[in-house]
Amino acid sequence: MQGLYDITHDDVTEYGHTINTLKRFNLYPEVIFAFFYRIFKGITDAVNINTQTCWKINRGSNLPPIESCEGIGNPHYFYVDNVFASAGTVAGSIFVMGVLMSDSIFGGFLALAAFAFNHGEATRVQWTPPLRESWAFPFIIAQIAFVTYIIRNKKSGLSWAIGMAVLSIFAKLYWQFSQFAFFTQLGSIFVLHAFDFSSLSTIKTLLLGHFISFCTSFVLLFGNEMLFTSFYFPSICSFALALLIYPLLNKITFRPVFVLINLTLFVAGSFGLKFVISNTLQVHDDAHILDILRAKFLGVHNFHTRLYTCSAEFNFIPKETLWKLTQSLLLPSAGAAVLIFAIYFIFYSEKSSVLWRSTENKGRHFADVRNFEEELSHIHNIYMMLQIFYNVVQLICYCSITYLIMRLKLFGTPHLCIATAILANNKLLNIILKDRLNKWAHIGLIGLLIAAMAHHGRENIKKQYNIIGEYSNPDQEALFDWINKSTKPGKL
Known part of the structure; x- marks a missing residue:
């Protein structure tokens, strides 16, 4: 105490x-x-x-x-061992995500193998254990797996919202950047809502989970101004407003207009409310993030941006990293997986379902329909792909911030691993190939892909195991000794 x-x-x-x-x-x-x-x-x-x-x-x-x-x-060992124990749960979450994305245990193994082969590009915990993200990211990826399960199985209710909120709370308490990750998640869920691909009850449950986690974190962080004035809280408010006026917006049957109005409302509401709150309270704790982006694209620097951008972690993701991810076949595999889902989404649903919303079931999202395949054949099997749709949008968000700030590749790389699991989704591939892909042949192809990944992946794992070091900084120690000997204790 x-x-x-x-x-x-x-x-x-x-x-x-x-x-x-x-x-x-x-x-x-x-x-x-x-x-x-x-x-x-x-x-x-x-x-x-x-x-x-x-x-x-x-x-x-x-x-x-x-x-x-x-x-x-030893207190140092106790601390570091618990960091590594927490980071070790990421592999479990990625395996679960792989299973959810592919409806197959082989998808879990594929995602897990991709993560192991690219571990050096997926985290920095082995270099700097005390980083805030080293503590928070295991809860973020576990929360994403929980949200994916809710979406996949169309769950709703307070208990699901609380379960999601608990994982979100730990992430926010451990890392101030978690709120930006959850802002992208709210945006991804809103896209799901705008396309009518999830029930209103499920969407409300997810939004409630975010609201509970925000309120609890805000209290436990003693009214943290950065949390309150970030994009996260305004996005919750904008999402709630869109749901409030949904009965009015639901009268729009032309889908592109419905999606455009919803997305405009969400984006304008989030940015506008953030601007109002920040200027009203005169709190600009996250202004350095926009300053970094301005410095990157416009070359407008100040003292703080020069401090940040002189570090490689805050620069654009280097070509060397992209080449490593290509050599391990992670980028080609994830790219192929997203392309396959895009082909399915664009070409294997009737044009009318893309352009027009259902008039017979107005006021109800597609996932609310009981006999889905029979009643809405123009969205053939889409209800089985909701979790893929959400994670593909989430992947685009994460890859965008990874490209802008190399330090955040801990978001992009694991989600690329998760995306590869789409390749193990036999139902999805057989819709495109018209049931020509035998299940066992498909499993054999997944095995061959993992074997091909292992060619460079084994070298990457070997390099990780060969990293042996001991902290030593005599110059800094000498500086601290000088301070202790040459300055008076207490306040000046």
Whole structure:
């Protein structure tokens, strides 16, 4: 409790000010695992279990000797081990997503293999464990899997909204950028709504989940202004407004006009409300993001953008990364998968279903119809592909932000792996090939694809295993020693 008080009343980090670092820097992982470490250490000490091994290291005449320890009982090891344990759940979420996208366990294996072969381009946890995204992304991908399951099975109700909200809350508490990821998710779900590809009850459940998670996170982050003034909260409001006036918009039967009006309402509402809130409260904590984009495209720099863009992580994604993803066959496989779904979507539904909305079932989304294949044959099997449609839109959003800021490839690369699972969807391929693809032949082709991916993938995994290092920075240590010896403790 004393530690929690100290970080919420911090007068050391920012000279001349007392700040709430829990609110400012999303330090919830440290608080939560410090709490568990106290319990773990108390129990192991009480029963006399040795959880660490320590020894002294003599570092010569220039640096003093130090004690070095390893083992989970050491606070640093306890912290890092839990980061890696959390990051390890990403593989499980990707496997589940692969199964949901392909309706086959082989799709799960394909997505998982693609992730393993491209792990170095999918995360930075192995380089810098304390990064906020190292803690938050496992919850983001788990939440996406949960949302995909809701969409795939047309679930609705408060319990589903709460389950989705719990995963979203952890992501927001752990990383301030999570709200932008969820903004793109709301946009992807809204596209699903605008095309009438999901029931109103399911859409409302998803929106309710986002609203619950926003309110809870806002309170737990002590009224974080950046969360309130970001695009996330305005997009929730715009989505709610679109659902409120849905009975009026539903009278439009010409689909392109219906989609255009809905998307215009969502985009204009999100940007407009964000502008009003930010200027009314005079809070522009996320202005640096727009400044970075302005610097990238228009060359208009300020002090902060120069600090950001001098780092490779904030530049455009390099060609070298794209080449690596191509060599491992991830980009070609994901591209082929999206192309196959686009062909299915454009050419294997009747023109009337694309241009005109149903008049007989006005007021009801397509997924509300019980005997779907019989009553709406012009959307042949689309209800089985809702989760693919959502994830393809989500993939486009993630690839866009990955291209703009290389650091965010942790969104783009895993979703490319998930997209490859579409290739294992036997039902989808047989609609296009008119039932000419034998199931076992298809499984054989998936096996051959994984084997082809393994050619460069094994080299990538080997490189990951060969990374062995130890943190050492004598110059920085000397600087800290000088500060401790040459300056007075406490406030000046």
